[in-house]
Amino acid sequence: xxxxxxNMTLLRTGYSKSSLLAKIRENLVVAAIAVLVxxxxxxxxxxxxxxxxxxxxxxxxxxxxIALGMTFVIIGGFIDLSVSGIISLSxxxxxxxxxxxxxxxxxxxxxxxxxxxxxxxxxxxxxSGAITQAExxxxxxxxxxxxxxxxxxxxxxxxxxxxxxxRDYSLFSAIGTGTxxxxxxxxxxxxxxxxxxxxxxxKTTVGRSIxxxxxxxxxxxxxxxxxxxxxxxxxxxxxxMSSLGAIILFSRVTTASPVMGQGYDLNAIMAVVVxxxxxxxxxxxxxxxxxxxxxxxxxxxxxxLLGVSVYMQNILKGxxxxxxxxxxxxxxx
Amino acid sequence: METNARKIRLSKSVxxxxxxxxxxxxxxxxxxxxTNFYTGFNLLDLVNSLSIYLILAFGITIVxxxxxxxxxxxxxxxxxxxxxxxxxxxxxxxxAIAAAVLVGxxxxxxxxxxxxxxxxxxxxxxxxxxxxxxxxxxxLTDAHPVGxxxxxxxxxANGKLFNVIPNLVLIMLGVFIIFFMILRYTQFGRNCFAxxxxxxxxxxxxxxxxxxxxxxxxxxxxxxxxxxxxxxxKLNSGSSVYGESSALTVISAVVVxxxxxxxxxxxxxxxxxxxxxFGIMENAMNMLGIGAYFQMIIRGAVIVAILCLDSxxxxxxxxxx
Numbered sequence: 001x002x003x004x005x006x007n008m009t010l011l012r013t014g015y016s017k018s019s020l021l022a023k024i025r026e027n028l029v030v031a032a033i034a035v036l037v038x039x040x041x042x043x044x045x046x047x048x049x050x051x052x053x054x055x056x057x058x059x060x061x062x063x064x065x066i067a068l069g070m071t072f073v074i075i076g077g078f079i080d081l082s083v084s085g086i087i088s089l090s091x092x093x094x095x096x097x098x099x100x101x102x103x104x105x106x107x108x109x110x111x112x113x114x115x116x117x118x119x120x121x122x123x124x125x126x127x128s129g130a131i132t133q134a135e136x137x138x139x140x141x142x143x144x145x146x147x148x149x150x151x152x153x154x155x156x157x158x159x160x161x162x163x164x165x166x167r168d169y170s171l172f173s174a175i176g177t178g179t180x181x182x183x184x185x186x187x188x189x190x191x192x193x194x195x196x197x198x199x200x201x202x203k204t205t206v207g208r209s210i211x212x213x214x215x216x217x218x219x220x221x222x223x224x225x226x227x228x229x230x231x232x233x234x235x236x237x238x239x240x241m242s243s244l245g246a247i248i249l250f251s252r253v254t255t256a257s258p259v260m261g262q263g264y265d266l267n268a269i270m271a272v273v274v275x276x277x278x279x280x281x282x283x284x285x286x287x288x289x290x291x292x293x294x295x296x297x298x299x300x301x302x303x304x305l306l307g308v309s310v311y312m313q314n315i316l317k318g319x320x321x322x323x324x325x326x327x328x329x330x331x332x333x
Numbered sequence: 334m335e336t337n338a339r340k341i342r343l344s345k346s347v348x349x350x351x352x353x354x355x356x357x358x359x360x361x362x363x364x365x366x367x368t369n370f371y372t373g374f375n376l377l378d379l380v381n382s383l384s385i386y387l388i389l390a391f392g393i394t395i396v397x398x399x400x401x402x403x404x405x406x407x408x409x410x411x412x413x414x415x416x417x418x419x420x421x422x423x424x425x426x427x428x429a430i431a432a433a434v435l436v437g438x439x440x441x442x443x444x445x446x447x448x449x450x451x452x453x454x455x456x457x458x459x460x461x462x463x464x465x466x467x468x469x470x471x472x473l474t475d476a477h478p479v480g481x482x483x484x485x486x487x488x489x490a491n492g493k494l495f496n497v498i499p500n501l502v503l504i505m506l507g508v509f510i511i512f513f514m515i516l517r518y519t520q521f522g523r524n525c526f527a528x529x530x531x532x533x534x535x536x537x538x539x540x541x542x543x544x545x546x547x548x549x550x551x552x553x554x555x556x557x558x559x560x561x562x563x564x565x566x567k568l569n570s571g572s573s574v575y576g577e578s579s580a581l582t583v584i585s586a587v588v589v590x591x592x593x594x595x596x597x598x599x600x601x602x603x604x605x606x607x608x609x610x611f612g613i614m615e616n617a618m619n620m621l622g623i624g625a626y627f628q629m630i631i632r633g634a635v636i637v638a639i640l641c642l643d644s645x646x647x648x649x650x651x652x653x654x
Binding site for chain 2: 145148
């Protein structure tokens with residue numbers, strides 16, 4: 001125990017302030033993004049074209065939404081694996097509703113479906129009294145299977161295409177491919193959502209009580225913080241953001257399949273954790289998640305430009321995740 | 334009051350033995366349907382089809398009891414099958430399989446080192462190692478399934494003893510007995526329970542906590558690799574997509590069986606029961622002609638229901654203390 005308390009700055013910041021190396025380690029994501037961008041520009045100047053910038057902005061769309069929602073759940077000390085089921089379900093249902101009710105009601109109902117799924121998740125967790133992350137992990141995993149199963153039963157397993165819709169779907173085309181100037185519309189949705197969520201997280205009582213809940217549930221409870229409210233809020237936000245991500249995703253690819261959400265759960269968790277939000281809860285921010293997602297997206301963008309095979313990309317992606325988590329665990333808690 | 338107390342006691346034991354209750358309930362229900370469920374062939378086939386998942390589950394049970402978790406078992410499953418098939422070209426089958434299991438042990442040791450000695454979050458670090466392994470599996474096979482050029486390999490998992498009992502079931506039973514003995518009758522096994530129950534207390538009791546927990550990961554890696562070899566033998570091919578979603582499916586069955594994710598509670602027989610719940614359910618639903626997509630909804634609902642019941646019984650216990 002002795003060496004741990006030798007240096008008080010170490011205790012307060014987690015790192016010794018003096019060393020440059022420590023500073024780099026503290027901002028590991030920024031450093032990784034910088035290295036990646038510089039290396040790519042030197043080898044392949046095409047990275048700096050407007051077309052590639054638009055491309056990156058488009059790829060930002062679905063993953064960042066889901067990761068932003070997941071950020072709240074993880075800060076609150078829980079985890080949500082049901083996002084992949086919610087994405088599949090809200091994508092197929094929203095697309096089917098366009099034909100039946102028109103585009104605006106479909107959009108509204110699609111988002112409400114995400115909220116509903118989030119409320120069901122939180123009701124199950126509150127009702128059963130699950131307090132640990134591990135309990136929530138498998139309850140939401142089960143719900144993911146349920147939501148995905150409903151999507152499969154609803155469509156009969158088929159993929160639905162946007163071009164077969166009889167009614168006007170210009171709204172979804174705009175979300176998918178529209179641009180204002182050099183910015184894609186999905187990117188502007190992202191900026192607006194980010195601003196709202198940032199203010200929500202850092203400036204409102206409800207938002208701040210989420211961090212306190214995640215930091216130490218017992219202490220938060222004894223301090224009079226409504227932890228049940230935090231649980232409902234984080235899962236509802238996660239559900240809403242998943243359905244928003246689903247809408248952006250199917251608008252871009254113009255098809256909705258009942259299995260399209262697969263893989264988004266773990267990718268979103270990876271983006272959040274790589275950004276620096278601690279999986280043990282209490283610490284983190286939506287801005288960090290933006291950096292984490294940027295790293296994940298730039299990684300595939302740069303490696304595509306550099307001609308690295310997809311298989312090698314998977315290996316590198318996993319290695320980066322391992323290294324980031326490993327360095328994170330070196331911080332003094 | 335007397336009946337009330339008895340009711341509570343009954344409901345308590347139903348909650349505690351929820352996997353057993355579910356299994357008995359399903360077996361009872363199937364008596365009323367005129368299907369081929371109660372034929373020797375079907376019941377044997379049921380166990381046979383569960384065997385690979387069971388081998389995986391026995392390994393992960395030890396890790397969970399020791400207070401860890403391993404999401405990389407899907408990756409180990411994929412890569413060990415491929416390695417066994419690739420090595421078979423210049424090694425005898427037996428050595429190729431041994432090498433694949435050894436690779437599983439090495440991967441387990443790496444996971445254990447990262448989790449135990451480097452204090453990494455097991456959930457997310459093994460997710461990362463699993464991704465690396467899947468990537469390697471894709472790289473090795475160019476994302477195509479690879480097949481062995483040796484027919485004997487296929488017979489390991491598909492052969493039958495006396496033309497009745499599938500080899501796979503025998504291998505599974507062997508793993509069952511070994512892991513059951515390890516966990517129940519060895520010092521290592523008891524230490525696993527102690528570490529999962531309370532890490533600090535175990536440490537100050539003089540248990541070499543780090544070595545024991547790492548060994549649990551090694552055993553889990555070996556079991557996953559053996560499962561991967563058996564799967565590739567059963568399907569006569571190795572591919573990077575095998576085991577893609579098996580980790581969460583297997584772990585949720587382990588938890589349904591009664592092994593607590595908090596560590597320190599559980600056992601190999603419980604895990605077998607947990608997997609039987611899903612095996613019997615799938616088999617019975619197929620017999621009753623329920624569609625595959627609808628089965629998915631039911632499977633998810635059962636996971637949620639049993640785990641919520643589990644959390645609820647723990648909540649009641651907290652409140653009474």
